[in-house]
Amino acid sequence: MPINETIPKSESRELNLGSTSYSSYSQCLQGLDQFYGQAKRQILRYQSPTTGLFPAMSDDTVTASIRDSIYCAISIWSLYQAFIRRIDDSFGKACELGQSVVKCMRGILFSWMRHSNDKLEEFKANQSPKHALPSKVNLITSLQLENDPEIRHLQLDIVALYLLSLVQMIHSGLQIIYTMDEVHFVQNLVYYVERTYRTPDFGMWEQGSLLDSDTPEVHASSIGMAKSALESINGCNLFGEKGASWSVIHVDIDAHSRNRSTFETLLPRESFSKSTDAGLLLTISWPCFATHDPNLYGSTKTRIIDLLKTPYGQMELRENPLNCENIESSWPIFICFMIIDAIFKNDENQLNEYTTMLNEILKIDSNHNDYIIPKYYYVGFRTVPPENYDSERLNPNSSPRLANIECDTSSALHLMGQSVLLITQLLLGKYLEITELDPIRRYCCSYERNRKAGRFSVFQGKHYGTTAEIVVQVVLISESTQLKAMMATYGIQTQTPVEVEPVKIWSSSQLVKIYEYLGINKKLGLKGRPSRPIGSLGTSKLYRILGRTVLCYPLIFENSDFYLSNDMELLIDDIKNELNFVGKYWRMNGRPTVCIILREENLRDVKFKEMLDLLVQFKRGYLSSTGLKIKIGRLQNLISSASFEHLDFTAQFSEELEKLPELEPFKQAEHVENFGFELFENRNKVQHLNEPSDFNASHHENRSTWDIIEDLKNCHTMLGQSHFLGILMKREGLDYMLPNGTSIKQNIENILKNAGRLRYWKVLRYCTSLLKKLVDSISPSITSILVNHKQITIGTELKEIIINYPMTPSEIRNLIYSSNENVYDCVLQQEIIIYVGHLIATSRSFFDGIFKIRIGAGLIQAMKFYLTFTNESDDSNQTDLASLSPTRLRRILYKVLTDENLSPLYKRQIDGSLGRFPKNFSTKVREILQRTKVGISVGSYRLFSSSLITKMSSQDLNFIIEVENLILCIPSPEYRQILVELLMVVHVILKRNPELCFKTNQTVDLDKLVEKSLRHYRPDRDPHETILQFYLEDKKAISVFFARAVFDALLQQTQQECLVN
Template identity: 25%
Template structure:
């Protein structure tokens, strides 16, 4: 009898297995009929070219066990890899197919989608060959860098789902079964805790906050919501039993028996019995209209009724799995044949990055030998090994996945080949092939002609390999081959010779530039009786400038020649996927925002519109974006609470810092900024982002001692900088703490340099304003303020309406971006920072204004600009009475050069203390609200 039962169970298992394979095979056939869409989406990532999510089942009669049966199907799956590998930077409509929470057809980056892309790429990478016979022809190739990109983006987003959703129950599918896409156990726990604390109810989980789907108040006859109506769905969102199944499965995988039992009992209490006695799981539970008011006042206090499809096939299938696991018919391991569940528990030893240095020429080899470094020539490497550039690997991948029958090409050539991919050893035929890193290709941009930026990139990229190798589960140890060429070994004598030649080159450049402006780039100069256009001469000047490291000429000629840094698109993506938007151009003129990933051509057009008449800024902005893209990968903590990077203001601040350091005029400082090397530019950016003031540029003798963290030593008065951070970012106190008193020695030290007596706080505010820095929890605090004011807050003629709090939740990224948009209309960075200080103090209104009923304006928005003008008047009056330096300007009625009519000495005051800006803003608030 037992044997018979076993055979019957085995028969059922086989039947279920065949059914599963048929379904997968049918899905593959459905997708293959849209091969043309896959080909187009690889190139352009347009929504119209994406694959459909639903297919007809009437025409599918799939048979046979093997899902993938021929080479064309292998090619199609390989192209699906190319199709999804850019998912980390491709906005979509999300798992609920509604896009942005407002349900208005707006796509956005969703963490749940990115997590599934990562899980799919990892799974395909682990499968090996699809035929199962060891054939290389059926192997699927996944670039590990794309997996690492997804991982980096997930780490920066979780537990947030997207710009419009603070979190989403769909994240359970990627932190646990079936995706298991997050290796960081602490991040997994934090995401799970966020979901259960914010979304879990008696009947399941809300999908996300203010989800109006199928609630009693949703209008079923309208496709889209009005933004202001989202608040009415608060606390009455439908609860989905589906997520009780996910939570129970998660508890089973974590061997949390107590949680398993709790979720099982909760599931059993909400199942619906059919007429035949089947236990069914409904799609969702909703609050009926007559109970809406009670549920809004106290969430969870009212009964809910099943609604939607019953059974809900997704939830029902998961419930069946839960039953099989709970009753012991299945084990969790059987649902995870690739053991992906172990990724967060598996501890691999740190990888050892192997670095091999080769010489490009015999002269280079000889020069290195004289300095005690023994290296081989490329030609001396064992014939079994071949050294090729990264572009060759890109060409190889462009042929993998080609299918004439399906009209499919391979991987697009314009996609980058990452460092993890070039750090692997490949076998092609009978040879082992090693590829050099892509960042070493000087043909991609002029940045690699700066040896120090090249060395800095080496350091950063080696650290990237060390940190990322194990996380993408690559076998073996990474091998990085660096080829040293002659132009990397510039000696002091060579530099002297270059300096002697720069006069001629500058004269040549000046003449060519004059011809360009007068006759245009296509003008034929007939030089030496040959056809030589001005553009050809400019190309030659550009090449010589790169070789001579004459950065002002490099940027000018590159801008005129319309060159785009190859790293630009990748850098923009690095910033955007980490929720950092970018604006290019100068404030109040041609400033344009980059809020979503763009193609190379789209980026070029944006840069042209922003800098149509300034080739220098055209190139400098690209270099700054590339440097920021590099820093956001290696130093993400520098960008906390910064949602939008304004490149135009950053250029202004860099120029003003140079003017201060070198005591230059504004015009001379702008010109001097163009002469610094890309490495010095990146070092200045690092120092500014770190909250440090720059020291004088180091001389040639100290240049060798520079490290990647900056250019030279930093200001002795770093404690003053720390006091800024404490005063403007403090969240525990009502008023920023006072500045510590200086000792006698410190005072004498300060008096020795006039530079530290005046202008230091003004500089702080200009820098923080240009970098869009705000205190921790600033946006949540401002949300509370706007929610409290019936007509909202007016900032620089832009009103943050009360309705925004009805549309968006307290920590929603979209609200932060609305605030940033209002603040970014302020052209003066120091005034922007003063507005931030005022808004921050408004969030402490109850503690600062001792009144039971503050006199909140009921008929108009609260005008922050008027509040600051009142604070400025109090400041001027107080200083007039004390007879301070303000008597030289505003206190005596003379015109002051402070931004927006505020006294420049107010900008130059510390935030805290008896004479600090907070003191006067608080007094103005008291006068306004009492």
């Protein structure tokens, strides 16, 4: 065998993998022939003759595993690559290998195409596990298995790996896709994986959360696979080099960006509940190479090695070995992955280490002297008796292990393992180069890869590393000629929609309508791209559609149903964030081009001067806050350097698209009478509202519907009218017709429009909530919070709902409007979720110490406290959050999270509301529990040391949740913080006095310790009377009284023991 030419296998058991190589053509031919025989015996003999699929284990004649089939196909393709690159005439062997690969890949395609309508199309709309494409099918027929409902099919990394492998194989010259029906299906597979960043799945090991294995969660390994697949297949022609323009695959650049950012945020963790996973190695290295950031790669790989490495490979995952029912098995296949990684990284030390390990664990087939890699090594009765399992758990890898093939009932081959072993042998023997295993150069950074031929955009833009080196082109479009003239007086040159012709100005929603035709196939029941918004990066390209050039303006300039668009200051911040985001994450050839729409209503806003200041920055050529370079000019002058996307697929639907009324371009506003300098100069003369800031609707709720209608007629305030309409809506519904011939919904919308013009925020929020509107981009904001390892809750303390996995907008709407009785809170919580999502992505340190972000019961409560004691409101009438502008609300949230200059009482109220805890708080509470006999308690809530210490580590999510619940069960925020400070004092005392511990047979009652501290604080007063004064003291002052109370409790029990003795 070529793997060890110096020592015949019949004479030696040592597998000297590193010494294998060939020096002549005849040796190369002989070596490849031997690998061909090995592949035939160990892999190809188990390929289904009907479907082309492979089982996971060689003795399985019923079930085909899609994942294992892909790796089998990759290994045979690798051998095919080795043959065609080195042997002139392989006597048909290379052709046979290539056709076997094609049959397998097409077999997977056919097994999924059976479910194009009932699963794939449904999954695009609702990412539910029941709609997932199958991960296992019948080996002979590729139909569903009898136990199909029991299988956790939702494994997004499988589909992503298939797409990545498909691109690699097509690039090498194999013809796998034959028809346009198949092209359309693959395009829909792209839609299937585009939202991996917010889709919980079961991952590589078919396991959900550690808290509940049946509950899927977002996995970094799946997201990384999806990111790599999207990068690879974007701009790929599935018919190969000779394919037509309509067989090219398109990828949403914003979906790719969200997968990238979520993936990089999760690393080095695997998921919310898993600190790491061996499957991450496949993501950061071959076959995906999902990150080229040396810090992310290094930290993730180091964690995998430190936590999972054993002499027999790597464990699946290892969160808390003491809590495992059984001792974790080791998987030798990851030794092969580490060898492949070392070859790609040219790391000789790693290569030598892992080839030595592989030498020691491989087995030999006695019939053909082929190498066999066991599926796993485990601790069995023959190596460790059951009574000694505890010692193995306490000292992992101290006991010898058995290979699964050494068990009489498990002698079958693990085909995925044999496949990766074959690839490893080919690389070690120099029969395969890394450029042949990865022809699209995934192992290189994007700017080092070969450019794809053609005019379609691909992710190849050079990553310069700093936003200041990216130039963002900005086109200013005025709504009317009058507005253009007005802006010119201030030195701001703009263009009207007529002046940029023949380029058309579209909204992003119009582009969504065009993309709905991409991948549509009536025969397969596929409806094309789902109606997903086009993000900031997508609207920064120019498009060629049906012979016309189109520039789209971003989502922030569309007339949104939600009231946030009425806040000029918020719009200015959004424009800055939009430009900075595009500059930071642009990965395409050509410069990004952002279209900014200026409307006449903006000119009338009292904050328009701030908009002018921003436009002046554009004119100077950079953003002062970040240094981002801006190039402003006429669109005709910027086109030559812009990034273009050619949507040639639209030619097939030209007649249908031309008739769509939704594709009307942005039109120039008609002349407005009396529009001129006077309006601009008097923009500060805004109508002032002369009506009460509150309205008590409870006095009217018991009146009859007709009486309410009469009250509505006689009411002359918008706030009162909106409340009367709210009462009528609850009774009669939105479609109820009033005597004036209009419905309740129409009246609410009219008030909403007028309130928006007057910036009457309280009425805006109330009417928006009545209509149950949802703010744009709330789902990505929630996902951003979750991937930063936080939980999020909505609702009030009486009805608080935890969100610990990404949700669809409709699910979020239902939760928000069902968990809040207060009408204003329904929309205030949406605002805050958007703000928190942005802050946690840009300033994660603001949320240090907060594990559970409680939107309603925490943040809103803290903001109300802050508003009360800091006079944040400019208007004395604006005493509640609902009356403030969105910009002011955002500033209060910022100050709540960052203001350290507060009195002790206010600081405790804020931190108690937020649920902010000191660093390593859960670890310190666990150490306290270790020094108690029973546990600790607050009120009726108890933490028992025996159950928590033995079953959970300090970083276990269940333990963190238990500790939080102990504190958050207290309704008073300031008292919560008092308990936190008490526990910190207890920890310091126990740490400095290792001989002391709580030996009482009851839980350590923290309430009693606080009461004792109060008696020390004011010996002559009742504790209930002094608690308020106690809150006003700083931490150092009250820690003295805490310490006295704790020492009293510790020493008192010691004295009692002495008396007993």
